[in-house]
Amino acid sequence: MLDKLRQLCGRYEQLSERIADPAVMADRDAWRELVKEHAALEEIVTAFRAHEGTLAALSDCHGMLSEQLDAEMKELVHAELQELEARSAAEEEGLRALLLPKDPNDERDVILEIRAGTGGDEAALFGADLLRMYLRYAERNGYRVEYIENNLTDMGGVKEVVLSLGGRRGAYSRLKFESGVHRVQRVPETESQGRIHTSAATVAVLPEVDDVQVELRDSDLRIDTYRSSGAGGQHVNKTESAIRITHLPTGIVVQCQDEKSQLKNKEQALRVLKSRLFEFYQSQQDAAMASRRKSLVGSGDRSERIRTYNFPQSRVTDHRIGLTLYKLEQFLDGDMDEMIDALIVAERAAKLSDGEA
Numbered sequence: 383m384l385d386k387l388r389q390l391c392g393r394y395e396q397l398s399e400r401i402a403d404p405a406v407m408a409d410r411d412a413w414r415e416l417v418k419e420h421a422a423l424e425e426i427v428t429a430f431r432a433h434e435g436t437l438a439a440l441s442d443c444h445g446m447l448s449e450q451l452d453a454e455m456k457e458l459v460h461a462e463l464q465e466l467e468a469r470s471a472a473e474e475e476g477l478r479a480l481l482l483p484k485d486p487n488d489e490r491d492v493i494l495e496i497r498a499g500t501g502g503d504e505a506a507l508f509g510a511d512l513l514r515m516y517l518r519y520a521e522r523n524g525y526r527v528e529y530i531e532n533n534l535t536d537m538g539g540v541k542e543v544v545l546s547l548g549g550r551r552g553a554y555s556r557l558k559f560e561s562g563v564h565r566v567q568r569v570p571e572t573e574s575q576g577r578i579h580t581s582a583a584t585v586a587v588l589p590e591v592d593d594v595q596v597e598l599r600d601s602d603l604r605i606d607t608y609r610s611s612g613a614g615g616q617h618v619n620k621t622e623s624a625i626r627i628t629h630l631p632t633g634i635v636v637q638c639q640d641e642k643s644q645l646k647n648k649e650q651a652l653r654v655l656k657s658r659l660f661e662f663y664q665s666q667q668d669a670a671m672a673s674r675r676k677s678l679v680g681s682g683d684r685s686e687r688i689r690t691y692n693f694p695q696s697r698v699t700d701h702r703i704g705l706t707l708y709k710l711e712q713f714l715d716g717d718m719d720e721m722i723d724a725l726i727v728a729e730r731a732a733k734l735s736d737g738e739a
Contacts, residue, residue, distance in 0.1 A: 623647055
């Protein structure tokens, strides 16, 4: 591991010289790529240099022990050795985590989809709660929000909502863990007996892809137009502005009716289609990921869940890592970082135990 880290430090120094070279700066595109690589290495190089300082201090302590020391000094050196060894072990663990292969999609914007699952109107209302939660999280983190599909019920619940979130680096790295079935346990407002009901909504988070990554041929697409319907727009049933696109080779269907312009709806639908196709083809390349979207999102059934939101106990539990937070109100207000950070740590730990570094 140390040899690999020294190679990365050498590369970092080389990049530092090149990005300061006026001749290199003349090619702005190439220069930006070098700056990007330099920035990606900065955290691990800084951590490794700190670790080298710890190793040097350890070497000095061992050298002192070989000298003639009085009992009091020897005790002080042993105490410092224990502290340095603990620090060195923690630094090594952190460096191994930093060496783990990064998800190439982590820096991308995301397409986030929310759909009501089992539970009727209550599931749709819970979907609206999730929508507000993600909007508040986006606001807290300075993400740009753009609606692509906004299909609501008459009660203000969510049948289906599709958003684009991004504008800052790392949106996918933070939100990718939200894919799956979210279950709610609470007493609906319409429940006269005070009984707790369980319902569910599904969330899918896809990396938003560039045009160059997914090629769409006109011959592979069937594009249908129809009149908008539902509570999502005021121009309902006036013109056939809504768009449904079917990708014939895969059978993937995307529709968009949130914009008044047919052209704009088509553009939005194509954005979502590209992201879904990107994930579809990525999954095919790796047999272990072939059913990823199905396993993450599931059918919306109450028995399938990644997370439970229990209102009577004011708790939210993520079943993948067994973490329970007793701050449901704050969580639904977008205060999600504690849970997301724990999921990131768990993912890194799993990769380390699998020997991916």
